[in-house]
Amino acid sequence: MWRDALLIAGKDLRIELRSKVTFNQILPFGFIVLIVFAFALDTSPDTLQMVAPGLFWLAVLISSILGVDRAIAIETHDNASDGLLVYGVDPGGIFLGKVASVFVQLFLLEIVLTIAMIVLYGPKIGGWPLVTISAVFATLGISAAGVLYSQLASSSKAKQTLLPLLLVPVASPVLLAATKSWQDAFAGSAWLVDPWLRLLIVFAVVYLALGTVFYNSILEG
Amino acid sequence: MNGYVEAGYLAVLGGLGGYSALLLNKSKKLKRSLLPVKAKDDRDESGPQQ
Amino acid sequence: MGSKRYQRLRRAMGIVSVLLVAVTVVLGLWVTPPDVVQGQLVRLIYVHPPMAWVAYLAYGVTSLASVLYLWRRTRNLRWDLLAASSAEVGVIFTGLTLITGSIWGRPAWGVWWTWDARLTTTALLFVLYIGYLALRRIPADSHQRAVRSAIAGLIAFIDVPIVHQSVVWWRTLHQGATVLNPSLSPRIHGEMASTLLLGFIAFTFVYVWMLLHRYQIAALEQNVLDAELEKLIQERRNEPGLGSSQIESSGDANNVGQPSKV
Numbered sequence: 001m002w003r004d005a006l007l008i009a010g011k012d013l014r015i016e017l018r019s020k021v022t023f024n025q026i027l028p029f030g031f032i033v034l035i036v037f038a039f040a041l042d043t044s045p046d047t048l049q050m051v052a053p054g055l056f057w058l059a060v061l062i063s064s065i066l067g068v069d070r071a072i073a074i075e076t077h078d079n080a081s082d083g084l085l086v087y088g089v090d091p092g093g094i095f096l097g098k099v100a101s102v103f104v105q106l107f108l109l110e111i112v113l114t115i116a117m118i119v120l121y122g123p124k125i126g127g128w129p130l131v132t133i134s135a136v137f138a139t140l141g142i143s144a145a146g147v148l149y150s151q152l153a154s155s156s157k158a159k160q161t162l163l164p165l166l167l168v169p170v171a172s173p174v175l176l177a178a179t180k181s182w183q184d185a186f187a188g189s190a191w192l193v194d195p196w197l198r199l200l201i202v203f204a205v206v207y208l209a210l211g212t213v214f215y216n217s218i219l220e221g
Numbered sequence: 222m223n224g225y226v227e228a229g230y231l232a233v234l235g236g237l238g239g240y241s242a243l244l245l246n247k248s249k250k251l252k253r254s255l256l257p258v259k260a261k262d263d264r265d266e267s268g269p270q271q
Numbered sequence: 272m273g274s275k276r277y278q279r280l281r282r283a284m285g286i287v288s289v290l291l292v293a294v295t296v297v298l299g300l301w302v303t304p305p306d307v308v309q310g311q312l313v314r315l316i317y318v319h320p321p322m323a324w325v326a327y328l329a330y331g332v333t334s335l336a337s338v339l340y341l342w343r344r345t346r347n348l349r350w351d352l353l354a355a356s357s358a359e360v361g362v363i364f365t366g367l368t369l370i371t372g373s374i375w376g377r378p379a380w381g382v383w384w385t386w387d388a389r390l391t392t393t394a395l396l397f398v399l400y401i402g403y404l405a406l407r408r409i410p411a412d413s414h415q416r417a418v419r420s421a422i423a424g425l426i427a428f429i430d431v432p433i434v435h436q437s438v439v440w441w442r443t444l445h446q447g448a449t450v451l452n453p454s455l456s457p458r459i460h461g462e463m464a465s466t467l468l469l470g471f472i473a474f475t476f477v478y479v480w481m482l483l484h485r486y487q488i489a490a491l492e493q494n495v496l497d498a499e500l501e502k503l504i505q506e507r508r509n510e511p512g513l514g515s516s517q518i519e520s521s522g523d524a525n526n527v528g529q530p531s532k533v
Contacts, residue, residue, distance in 0.1 A: 148426070152419050156409040166402040166423070169395050170430050173437035180441065199437055206429065214422045217341070229315045229374045230296060233322065236367045237292075237477060240360075244484045251491040255498075 001093040001212075008089070008097025012071060013104060021070055022105045030063040030113050034120055048121040053182035056117050057175050061142065064106055064171075065164050068146030071102050076154045081219055091216035095147060099211065102143040110135055126188030130181060133192060137200040138178035144207035145170050151218050174203055284480045291473035298466040306463075315375045317466050321474040322368040323393070329361030329478060330400065334428040337421035351417035352493065354424055355407055356485035358400050360478060365397045388439040395434050399427045413493065 016022055037055045041047055075081040075094075084094060117123070125131060149166045153159040181196035299317035306313035336354035339345045372390060373383050384390065407420045 149423075152406060152423055153409070155411055155415070155419075156406075158409070162402075162405055162409070165398070165405055169398040169402065169434075170426070172395055173430075173433045176437045176441050195440060199433070199440070203433055206433070210426060210429070217418050218422060223311050223378065225374050225378045226300070226311050226314045229318060229371045230300065232370045232374065233318045233367055234292075234296070236363065236370070237481075240363050241481065241484075244481065244488065248484060248488050248491065251488060251495065254495060255491060 001090045001096070004090045004093025005096035005100060008084075008094050009100035009104070010097075012074065012098065012101035015074060016101070016105060022067060022109065026063050026066045026070070026105075027109050027112060029066065030059050030109055031116055033059040033062055034113065034116055038120065045122055049123045052117055052121040052123040053186060054175075054179045055121070056113060056182070057138070057178045059113060060106065060110055060139075061168070061171060061175055063109060064102075064142045064146050065167060067102055067106055067109075068143070068150040068167075069160065069163055071098050071147060072150040072154050085219060091219050092212040094219070095151075095211045095215035096208070098147045099140070099143045099208065102147060103139055106139050106143060107135070110139065123186055125186050127185040127191075130185035130189060130192060130194060130197065134178055134181040134185070134194070134197050134200055137197065137204045138174050141174045141200060141204035141207055142171055144204060144211050145174075148207065148211040148214070148218075151215065173199060177203070281480065281483050284476065284483070288473065288476040288480045291469065291476055295466065295470045295473045298462070298469065303463050303466050309379065312375065312378055313463075315371060316463075317470040318474075319368065319371040319375055320467070321470040322364050322371055324471060325474050325478045326361050326364040326368055326393075326396075328475065329357045329364060329482075330396070330428060330431075332357040332482070333361065333400075333403075333424050337424040337428075340417055340421045341425070348413055348417060348493070349490075351413070351421065352489040353482075353486055354421065355404075356482055356489050358403055358424065359485055360481045362397065362400050362404060363481075364474075364478070365393060365400065368393055369397060386442065388435070388442045391438045391442075392431070392435045395438075396431060399430065399434075403427055413496075 034055065037059070038048060041051065075084070075098075081094070085091065118125070146167055149170065150159075150163055153162045153166060156162055177196040177199040181194050181200065184194050184196065295317055299314050303314065303317075305311050333354045336350040336357065340347070340350040340354065369390075372393070376385060376390075377383050403420065403423050406423050407416060409416065409419075411419070
């Protein structure tokens, strides 16, 4: 299973390296979301600094919808996933591979967006360890839930409209927890026992497990 | 009483009543469409199915 | 569809539900006394908590039926239809929970909406199951749809405690007291308690009646679909130059229409 996961992740990342969809389309989109949020609120530095973590994670969540949709679209096109199953690739491996590839792309996107956020909103960031660790688990959770739901909705012609409806309420705890743990971290708390971090870890583990167990049924069913 | 209480009860009765009416209407239509009719006008009679 | 006895039972159930609700309304609106603290507003307690209870009950049934479908030994399309029916009724009751809660909140707290943990969780739950119902509307063959929606239903259910926990922390870790004043929750005794209990029973009856009806509709729709599919397949088979062995009709969906023991 792990070997299959690595293979799938490698394949998807290679596709991304060649097509650069995330880099050329999703990343600029996340950037513009950060900019228009400032339009919607206020340009006063106080407001922007205060809401920076929330806006950042909302931008990530919105971008992730595009990212997971893309990750599954690669497979549904020409029924490529059937091909993978015929080759004997482990379904759990496909799931974990997809999650890994989405995770890498989203994490890179977050690094760029963090820099953009610091420049645009100017928050002062304290505890970097907590910032990094929460980002890792939040991204893992979003990727796992996203890939799972994207696959569930994949047979639909209306999947572009269905996916956000399914994913956003499910991922709302991640949005909340990531925002809050970043607020704690920005305020200078570096300890990793933050309850929000625990929630992020639980969410990521639950969705990774659910996806690994159920992916087979979704693909075949 | 004070308007709010009545509104609450009305919302509940209206909501549940409306949904029940919808259910009864739908099942009546479906039952009619399932009656054995001549193959030709089967389609016209069938009403909404989804 | 449905033996005579089953239909009679369901009709009796409907009549009993209407009577129970009527008695609850009369007791709730006119017979019970107004509360010392909340005054007339307390009358909403006879409808609002029962709505919430039925919503949770309905989602519980959906999850249970989803599990029974996913488990191969009990796999039957009936569970899928039951899960879908219960989820739809649950969404109706969740909507009514939100509406009655909002109507209660306005005079009691002064606002239509407050970011209280329970309210926010309920709102998210509402959207979660609307998503589940939307997922069900994707055209697919019945087994595929059943598997996918069973998984979605199960995930939604597993998500509820996580959502709830996050929202509770959100409201408590960063904000001292909630808007929900504990002194507002009235002491209940005597006829108020029995009316509340009656409310719970009455609306549970309504739920069961709606579930039976919704389930029958789902099963009938499935029958109509199967019949049409069968007809199309027959037409194709009768076309010249097509080997009849190439198309097989799906057999598993045919036994759905019987009244079930739900």
